Amino acid sequence: MWAVYALCSAFFAALTSILAKVGIEGVNSNLATAVRTAVVLVMAWLVVFVTGAEGGVWNIGRKSWLFLVLSGLATGASWLFYFKALQIGEASKVIPVDxxxxxxxxxxxxxxxxxxxxxxxxxxxxxxxxxxxxxxx
Structure with missing residues:
Protein backbone atom coordinates (compact mmCIF):
# COMPACT_ATOMS: atom_id res chain seq x y z
CA MET A 1 0.00 0.00 0.00
CA TRP A 2 2.92 2.35 0.62
CA ALA A 3 3.70 2.33 -3.12
CA VAL A 4 0.21 3.61 -3.96
CA TYR A 5 0.65 6.50 -1.52
CA ALA A 6 4.14 7.19 -2.89
CA LEU A 7 2.84 7.26 -6.49
CA CYS A 8 0.04 9.62 -5.44
CA SER A 9 2.66 11.80 -3.78
CA ALA A 10 4.73 11.84 -6.99
CA PHE A 11 1.68 12.77 -9.07
CA PHE A 12 0.70 15.65 -6.81
CA ALA A 13 4.31 16.83 -6.48
CA ALA A 14 4.52 16.99 -10.28
CA LEU A 15 1.19 18.81 -10.48
CA THR A 16 2.35 21.19 -7.74
CA SER A 17 5.42 22.12 -9.76
CA ILE A 18 3.49 22.86 -12.92
CA LEU A 19 0.81 24.87 -11.10
CA ALA A 20 3.50 26.77 -9.17
CA LYS A 21 5.46 27.60 -12.33
CA VAL A 22 2.34 29.19 -13.84
CA GLY A 23 1.31 30.88 -10.58
CA ILE A 24 4.70 32.33 -9.72
CA GLU A 25 4.91 34.47 -12.85
CA GLY A 26 5.25 38.08 -11.74
CA VAL A 27 5.14 37.16 -8.03
CA ASN A 28 8.05 37.34 -5.58
CA SER A 29 9.17 33.74 -4.98
CA ASN A 30 9.24 34.18 -1.19
CA LEU A 31 5.70 35.58 -1.19
CA ALA A 32 4.56 32.71 -3.40
CA THR A 33 6.11 30.23 -0.97
CA ALA A 34 4.30 31.89 1.95
CA VAL A 35 0.94 31.72 0.15
CA ARG A 36 1.49 28.06 -0.74
CA THR A 37 2.56 27.27 2.82
CA ALA A 38 -0.53 28.94 4.29
CA VAL A 39 -2.74 26.80 2.05
CA VAL A 40 -0.84 23.64 3.06
CA LEU A 41 -1.17 24.59 6.74
CA VAL A 42 -4.95 25.02 6.52
CA MET A 43 -5.32 21.81 4.50
CA ALA A 44 -3.20 19.79 6.93
CA TRP A 45 -5.16 20.96 9.98
CA LEU A 46 -8.46 20.29 8.20
CA VAL A 47 -7.35 16.69 7.60
CA VAL A 48 -6.31 16.39 11.26
CA PHE A 49 -9.73 17.55 12.46
CA VAL A 50 -11.71 15.55 9.89
CA THR A 51 -9.88 12.37 10.90
CA GLY A 52 -10.22 13.13 14.62
CA ALA A 53 -6.48 13.11 15.24
CA GLU A 54 -6.25 16.50 16.99
CA GLY A 55 -6.16 14.93 20.46
CA GLY A 56 -2.87 13.25 19.63
CA VAL A 57 -1.03 16.57 19.72
CA TRP A 58 -0.76 16.26 23.52
CA ASN A 59 0.96 12.88 23.18
CA ILE A 60 3.85 14.07 21.05
CA GLY A 61 7.11 13.66 22.94
CA ARG A 62 9.94 16.20 23.17
CA LYS A 63 12.19 14.31 20.77
CA SER A 64 9.39 14.09 18.21
CA TRP A 65 8.62 17.82 18.62
CA LEU A 66 12.28 18.67 18.06
CA PHE A 67 12.61 16.57 14.93
CA LEU A 68 9.24 17.64 13.52
CA VAL A 69 10.20 21.30 13.99
CA LEU A 70 13.60 20.69 12.37
CA SER A 71 11.86 18.87 9.52
CA GLY A 72 9.53 21.85 9.10
CA LEU A 73 12.49 24.22 8.94
CA ALA A 74 14.16 22.01 6.34
CA THR A 75 10.92 21.90 4.34
CA GLY A 76 10.64 25.69 4.47
CA ALA A 77 14.20 26.13 3.26
CA SER A 78 13.62 23.60 0.50
CA TRP A 79 10.46 25.35 -0.68
CA LEU A 80 12.11 28.79 -0.66
CA PHE A 81 15.00 27.57 -2.81
CA TYR A 82 12.70 25.51 -5.02
CA PHE A 83 10.35 28.41 -5.78
CA LYS A 84 13.29 30.71 -6.58
CA ALA A 85 14.78 28.08 -8.90
CA LEU A 86 11.38 27.50 -10.50
CA GLN A 87 10.88 31.22 -11.00
CA ILE A 88 14.16 31.75 -12.85
CA GLY A 89 14.65 28.34 -14.45
CA GLU A 90 12.80 26.01 -16.77
CA ALA A 91 10.39 23.70 -14.94
CA SER A 92 11.54 20.74 -17.05
CA LYS A 93 15.05 21.19 -15.62
CA VAL A 94 14.32 22.44 -12.09
CA ILE A 95 11.90 19.61 -11.25
CA PRO A 96 14.25 16.70 -11.94
CA VAL A 97 17.24 18.43 -10.35
CA ASP A 98 15.11 19.03 -7.25
Missing part, protein backbone atom coordinates in the same frame (compact mmCIF):
# COMPACT_ATOMS: atom_id res chain seq x y z
CA UNK A 99 14.48 15.28 -7.19
CA UNK A 100 18.20 14.78 -6.52
CA UNK A 101 16.86 14.97 -2.98
CA UNK A 102 15.98 11.30 -3.53
CA UNK A 103 19.67 10.44 -3.83
CA UNK A 104 20.59 12.57 -0.83
CA UNK A 105 17.72 11.03 1.15
CA UNK A 106 18.93 7.52 0.31
CA UNK A 107 22.45 8.41 1.45
CA UNK A 108 21.17 9.98 4.67
CA UNK A 109 18.96 6.93 5.33
CA UNK A 110 22.04 4.72 5.06
CA UNK A 111 24.20 6.94 7.27
CA UNK A 112 21.78 8.22 9.92
CA UNK A 113 19.01 5.60 10.00
CA UNK A 114 21.30 2.63 9.33
CA UNK A 115 18.98 1.29 6.64
CA UNK A 116 20.21 -1.64 4.58
CA UNK A 117 22.18 -0.90 1.43
CA UNK A 118 20.75 -2.97 -1.43
CA UNK A 119 21.85 -3.30 -5.03
CA UNK A 120 18.44 -2.09 -6.24
CA UNK A 121 18.66 1.04 -4.10
CA UNK A 122 22.22 1.78 -5.19
CA UNK A 123 21.40 1.30 -8.88
CA UNK A 124 18.24 3.40 -8.67
CA UNK A 125 20.04 6.16 -6.80
CA UNK A 126 22.93 6.09 -9.25
CA UNK A 127 20.57 6.41 -12.21
CA UNK A 128 18.83 9.39 -10.60
CA UNK A 129 22.21 11.00 -9.86
CA UNK A 130 23.37 10.48 -13.44
CA UNK A 131 20.15 11.98 -14.78
CA UNK A 132 20.52 14.97 -12.49
CA UNK A 133 24.06 15.69 -13.60
CA UNK A 134 23.14 15.29 -17.28
CA UNK A 135 20.50 18.02 -16.81
CA UNK A 136 22.88 20.34 -14.94
CA UNK A 137 25.70 20.13 -17.46
Missing amino acids: KFSVVLGILMAFVFLHEAVTAKTLIGGALIAIGTFVLIL
Whole structure:
Protein backbone atom coordinates (compact mmCIF):
# COMPACT_ATOMS: atom_id res chain seq x y z
CA MET A 1 0.00 0.00 0.00
CA TRP A 2 2.92 2.35 0.62
CA ALA A 3 3.70 2.33 -3.12
CA VAL A 4 0.21 3.61 -3.96
CA TYR A 5 0.65 6.50 -1.52
CA ALA A 6 4.14 7.19 -2.89
CA LEU A 7 2.84 7.26 -6.49
CA CYS A 8 0.04 9.62 -5.44
CA SER A 9 2.66 11.80 -3.78
CA ALA A 10 4.73 11.84 -6.99
CA PHE A 11 1.68 12.77 -9.07
CA PHE A 12 0.70 15.65 -6.81
CA ALA A 13 4.31 16.83 -6.48
CA ALA A 14 4.52 16.99 -10.28
CA LEU A 15 1.19 18.81 -10.48
CA THR A 16 2.35 21.19 -7.74
CA SER A 17 5.42 22.12 -9.76
CA ILE A 18 3.49 22.86 -12.92
CA LEU A 19 0.81 24.87 -11.10
CA ALA A 20 3.50 26.77 -9.17
CA LYS A 21 5.46 27.60 -12.33
CA VAL A 22 2.34 29.19 -13.84
CA GLY A 23 1.31 30.88 -10.58
CA ILE A 24 4.70 32.33 -9.72
CA GLU A 25 4.91 34.47 -12.85
CA GLY A 26 5.25 38.08 -11.74
CA VAL A 27 5.14 37.16 -8.03
CA ASN A 28 8.05 37.34 -5.58
CA SER A 29 9.17 33.74 -4.98
CA ASN A 30 9.24 34.18 -1.19
CA LEU A 31 5.70 35.58 -1.19
CA ALA A 32 4.56 32.71 -3.40
CA THR A 33 6.11 30.23 -0.97
CA ALA A 34 4.30 31.89 1.95
CA VAL A 35 0.94 31.72 0.15
CA ARG A 36 1.49 28.06 -0.74
CA THR A 37 2.56 27.27 2.82
CA ALA A 38 -0.53 28.94 4.29
CA VAL A 39 -2.74 26.80 2.05
CA VAL A 40 -0.84 23.64 3.06
CA LEU A 41 -1.17 24.59 6.74
CA VAL A 42 -4.95 25.02 6.52
CA MET A 43 -5.32 21.81 4.50
CA ALA A 44 -3.20 19.79 6.93
CA TRP A 45 -5.16 20.96 9.98
CA LEU A 46 -8.46 20.29 8.20
CA VAL A 47 -7.35 16.69 7.60
CA VAL A 48 -6.31 16.39 11.26
CA PHE A 49 -9.73 17.55 12.46
CA VAL A 50 -11.71 15.55 9.89
CA THR A 51 -9.88 12.37 10.90
CA GLY A 52 -10.22 13.13 14.62
CA ALA A 53 -6.48 13.11 15.24
CA GLU A 54 -6.25 16.50 16.99
CA GLY A 55 -6.16 14.93 20.46
CA GLY A 56 -2.87 13.25 19.63
CA VAL A 57 -1.03 16.57 19.72
CA TRP A 58 -0.76 16.26 23.52
CA ASN A 59 0.96 12.88 23.18
CA ILE A 60 3.85 14.07 21.05
CA GLY A 61 7.11 13.66 22.94
CA ARG A 62 9.94 16.20 23.17
CA LYS A 63 12.19 14.31 20.77
CA SER A 64 9.39 14.09 18.21
CA TRP A 65 8.62 17.82 18.62
CA LEU A 66 12.28 18.67 18.06
CA PHE A 67 12.61 16.57 14.93
CA LEU A 68 9.24 17.64 13.52
CA VAL A 69 10.20 21.30 13.99
CA LEU A 70 13.60 20.69 12.37
CA SER A 71 11.86 18.87 9.52
CA GLY A 72 9.53 21.85 9.10
CA LEU A 73 12.49 24.22 8.94
CA ALA A 74 14.16 22.01 6.34
CA THR A 75 10.92 21.90 4.34
CA GLY A 76 10.64 25.69 4.47
CA ALA A 77 14.20 26.13 3.26
CA SER A 78 13.62 23.60 0.50
CA TRP A 79 10.46 25.35 -0.68
CA LEU A 80 12.11 28.79 -0.66
CA PHE A 81 15.00 27.57 -2.81
CA TYR A 82 12.70 25.51 -5.02
CA PHE A 83 10.35 28.41 -5.78
CA LYS A 84 13.29 30.71 -6.58
CA ALA A 85 14.78 28.08 -8.90
CA LEU A 86 11.38 27.50 -10.50
CA GLN A 87 10.88 31.22 -11.00
CA ILE A 88 14.16 31.75 -12.85
CA GLY A 89 14.65 28.34 -14.45
CA GLU A 90 12.80 26.01 -16.77
CA ALA A 91 10.39 23.70 -14.94
CA SER A 92 11.54 20.74 -17.05
CA LYS A 93 15.05 21.19 -15.62
CA VAL A 94 14.32 22.44 -12.09
CA ILE A 95 11.90 19.61 -11.25
CA PRO A 96 14.25 16.70 -11.94
CA VAL A 97 17.24 18.43 -10.35
CA ASP A 98 15.11 19.03 -7.25
CA LYS A 99 14.48 15.28 -7.19
CA PHE A 100 18.20 14.78 -6.52
CA SER A 101 16.86 14.97 -2.98
CA VAL A 102 15.98 11.30 -3.53
CA VAL A 103 19.67 10.44 -3.83
CA LEU A 104 20.59 12.57 -0.83
CA GLY A 105 17.72 11.03 1.15
CA ILE A 106 18.93 7.52 0.31
CA LEU A 107 22.45 8.41 1.45
CA MET A 108 21.17 9.98 4.67
CA ALA A 109 18.96 6.93 5.33
CA PHE A 110 22.04 4.72 5.06
CA VAL A 111 24.20 6.94 7.27
CA PHE A 112 21.78 8.22 9.92
CA LEU A 113 19.01 5.60 10.00
CA HIS A 114 21.30 2.63 9.33
CA GLU A 115 18.98 1.29 6.64
CA ALA A 116 20.21 -1.64 4.58
CA VAL A 117 22.18 -0.90 1.43
CA THR A 118 20.75 -2.97 -1.43
CA ALA A 119 21.85 -3.30 -5.03
CA LYS A 120 18.44 -2.09 -6.24
CA THR A 121 18.66 1.04 -4.10
CA LEU A 122 22.22 1.78 -5.19
CA ILE A 123 21.40 1.30 -8.88
CA GLY A 124 18.24 3.40 -8.67
CA GLY A 125 20.04 6.16 -6.80
CA ALA A 126 22.93 6.09 -9.25
CA LEU A 127 20.57 6.41 -12.21
CA ILE A 128 18.83 9.39 -10.60
CA ALA A 129 22.21 11.00 -9.86
CA ILE A 130 23.37 10.48 -13.44
CA GLY A 131 20.15 11.98 -14.78
CA THR A 132 20.52 14.97 -12.49
CA PHE A 133 24.06 15.69 -13.60
CA VAL A 134 23.14 15.29 -17.28
CA LEU A 135 20.50 18.02 -16.81
CA ILE A 136 22.88 20.34 -14.94
CA LEU A 137 25.70 20.13 -17.46
